[in-house]
Amino acid sequence: MPEDKTNSPRLGIEWNRSSGHPSLTRQLEQSLRAAVRRGQLPTGARLPATRVLADQLGCSRWVVVQAYEQLVAEGYFVSSTGSGTYVQAIAPTRDRPRQPEFGNTSWRYDFGAGTPDLSLFPRHEWLAAAKSALAAAPTSAFDYGPASGIRDLRAALAAYLGRVRGVVAVADDLVITNGAVHAVSVMARTLHARGFDRIAVEHPGWIPLRAPFDGSGLDPIAVGVDDEGLMVTDLIKSGARAVLVAPAHQFPTGSVMSPRRRAALIEWAEAVDGVIIEDDYDSEFRYDRHPLAAIQGMCPERVVLIGSVSKSLAPALRIGWMVLPPQWRDLALDAVRAIDPSVSAISQLTFAEYLSSGGFERHLRRMRKEYANRRQQMVAAMLAFFPNVDVRGISAGLHLMADLGAGSVSEFTELSARRQVRIYPVSRYCMSEEVPIEYRDRRSIVLGYGAIPAHRILKGIETLAMVASEL
Numbered sequence: 001m002p003e004d005k006t007n008s009p010r011l012g013i014e015w016n017r018s019s020g021h022p023s024l025t026r027q028l029e030q031s032l033r034a035a036v037r038r039g040q041l042p043t044g045a046r047l048p049a050t051r052v053l054a055d056q057l058g059c060s061r062w063v064v065v066q067a068y069e070q071l072v073a074e075g076y077f078v079s080s081t082g083s084g085t086y087v088q089a090i091a092p093t094r095d096r097p098r099q100p101e102f103g104n105t106s107w108r109y110d111f112g113a114g115t116p117d118l119s120l121f122p123r124h125e126w127l128a129a130a131k132s133a134l135a136a137a138p139t140s141a142f143d144y145g146p147a148s149g150i151r152d153l154r155a156a157l158a159a160y161l162g163r164v165r166g167v168v169a170v171a172d173d174l175v176i177t178n179g180a181v182h183a184v185s186v187m188a189r190t191l192h193a194r195g196f197d198r199i200a201v202e203h204p205g206w207i208p209l210r211a212p213f214d215g216s217g218l219d220p221i222a223v224g225v226d227d228e229g230l231m232v233t234d235l236i237k238s239g240a241r242a243v244l245v246a247p248a249h250q251f252p253t254g255s256v257m258s259p260r261r262r263a264a265l266i267e268w269a270e271a272v273d274g275v276i277i278e279d280d281y282d283s284e285f286r287y288d289r290h291p292l293a294a295i296q297g298m299c300p301e302r303v304v305l306i307g308s309v310s311k312s313l314a315p316a317l318r319i320g321w322m323v324l325p326p327q328w329r330d331l332a333l334d335a336v337r338a339i340d341p342s343v344s345a346i347s348q349l350t351f352a353e354y355l356s357s358g359g360f361e362r363h364l365r366r367m368r369k370e371y372a373n374r375r376q377q378m379v380a381a382m383l384a385f386f387p388n389v390d391v392r393g394i395s396a397g398l399h400l401m402a403d404l405g406a407g408s409v410s411e412f413t414e415l416s417a418r419r420q421v422r423i424y425p426v427s428r429y430c431m432s433e434e435v436p437i438e439y440r441d442r443r444s445i446v447l448g449y450g451a452i453p454a455h456r457i458l459k460g461i462e463t464l465a466m467v468a469s470e471l
Contacts, residue, residue: 024059028067036076036087047077047085060211065428072414079410108420109460113252113399113448114206114311120367121314125359126350132357133349145345147336149176149321153352157321160355161305165283166293168300169323175332178318178343180279183306184244185212187277189335190328191242192217199277200240202230203436204429206251209244209279218242222431225250229257232264241274248291249282252401252429252446254393262295269302275328280307282397284364287372291396301325309351311398311450312364319343319351371398374449377457382447385465398450401426404443407471412443415467421460423447443468 035041047053050068054061068085071077078088141150148154154171161167177183191199196218201210203222213220221238224231230245245265247257257265269276278295296303300323308320324332354360375395382389382402390403404412409425416423426444427435438444452460 024063025066025070028057028059028063029070032067032071033076036071041087043087045087047087049084054214058215060214062207062211065207069424069428072410072417078414106420107422109456109463110422110451111447111449111460112422112451113424113446115448115451116311116314116367116398117370117450117453118314120370122359122363125363126313126354129354129357129359130346130350133353134346136353137349141345141349145342145348147175147333148172149174149343150345150348150352153348153355154321156352156355158323160360161294161307161323164361165280165291166297167305167323168297173323173326173329175322175324175329175336176343176348177306177308177320177322177336179310179315179320180281180306180308181208181212182339183308183320183322184209184277185339186322186332186335187304187306188212188216188218189338190331191275193331193335196242198238198240198242200235200238200243201431202245202250203431204252204426204439205244205431206246206279206281207429207431210431220431224436225253225255227253227255228261229255230261230265232261232268235265236268241272242277243269243274244277244279246279246281247295248280249286249394249396251281251397252399252426254397254399254401256292256394256396257295259292262292262298265295266299266302269299274302276303278303278305280305282311283307284312285368285371285398286394286396287368287375288395296323301327304328312360312367317347317351319347370454371450374452374454374457375400377454378447378449378461381458381461385461386468399446399448401444401446404445404468406441407443408441409439409443409445411471412467413445415470416464419463419467421463421467423464 032041047068048056050061050064054064068077068079072079072085076087077085079085151171153176154174157174158169158171161169177186198219198221199213200221200223202225210220221240223234223238223243229247229250230243235243245257247262249256265276268274276295280294283291283294294305296305302325304325305323306320309317310320322332372395378400379391382391386404388405392401392403409427413423413425424446426439426446429446430436449457
């Protein structure tokens with residue numbers, strides 16, 4: 001297969017997009033690290049803004065954000081909210097201890113957000129479901145399946161979502177995807193094909209879900225969020241006719257969209273002949289009460305619901321779904337065929353069996369109990385070591401947001417990384433270099449409790465308190 005190379009003449013960055021090579025983020029880290037060591041990026045040099053460098057390289061801003069953050073953690077760069085990212089003086093390589101890389105397993109205390117506890121994956125139940133599904137599957141199930149996904153899974157999901165989330169759908173309304181990002185990629189193509197030129201997105205928000213809009217022909221417009229969720233008044237001013245929103249549990253603020261905002265959102269969609277892409281993020285994990293039903297059930301003709309099992313089971317399964325209004329289905333299927341990261345038929349059959357047998361809901365009940373306990377321990381530890389902390393968001397999901405008061409969040413996260421504690425600033429999830437005013441010059445951070453065992457939470461928060469005392 002011919003190699004597809006991209007380079008940046010300004011920074012001397014070259015990477016390889018062909019298979020068998022490290023990820024783009026890892027290649028960018030290596031190139032920038034080498035540029036500093038060679039002196040091509042001298043001490044004090046200001047790095048291009050993440051969006052500017054992403055445009056130069058033809059990649060997602062998320063790739064650049066991750067690379068910059070890794071090199072900040074390693075001590076090559078220093079980041080200051082509002083003023084940019086700079087090369088800082090570094091010790092010779094032999095004198096500097098190697099810092100853990102984002103995404104690896106060497107963190108002593110991993111408070112990374114959005115990651116489930118993979119050690120709790122129900123291996124035996126999944127294996128039993130796979131055996132049962134394979135034994136019952138007809139020979140035709142092992143051929144190339146329909147672009148929409150195997151009907152057994154679509155029917156099982158329609159029944160489950162109707163019962164648990166109040167979704168109004170039948171099997172033919174669903175399309176199986178390989179995750180939420182794939183679903184958003186499909187919708188980006190579909191919206192562009194129907195003449196849409198912009199889409200509103202939550203600010204701050206989950207950056208990987210915004211990455212598919214790069215180069216899609218859609219201009220993402222940042223719309224703020226508050227304690228009631230997406231600010232619909234700002235959405236109206238944006239001029240967009242499509243919006244990507246997570247009403248069940250907004251990331252990273254943890255807010256849930258209020259009933260009055262939901263009604264206003266539907267009213268907006270009807271007024272502009274628009275569409276709501278509802279990311280049903282974290283709806284499975286509400287700990288204090290039953291979650292509000294999906295917006296899709298209130299207005300199925302205006303809402304595309306997307307979901308996946310990446311947090312509830314495991315990202316490696318690559319199983320997600322879309323619930324589409326009939327008028328969007330054919331164009332969406334065209335986009336699925338064009339993108340074509342198909343979902344394994346074996347995985348689809350297995351999940352259909354697991355879902356229909358009640359195994360999935362039993363697993364969710366166990367996980368709710370486990371994650372609720374971890375959240376409770378984390379909140380208690382934060383209050384014990386940071387008496388003035390402002391813990392934000394509802395009792396749900398795999399993360400919380402905490403404001404530790406005024407101060408440099410970049411210094412705090414950098415020093416935490418050196419102590420092998422993984423945390424992220426809220427600014428990481430901002431759409432542009434412009435951080436919302438409520439997070440400027442504040443130590444506002446996101447703490448995940450999905451990937452860290454319950455018995456390590458207290459010590460991890462104590463370590464963060466020690467870091468804070470040194471600043």
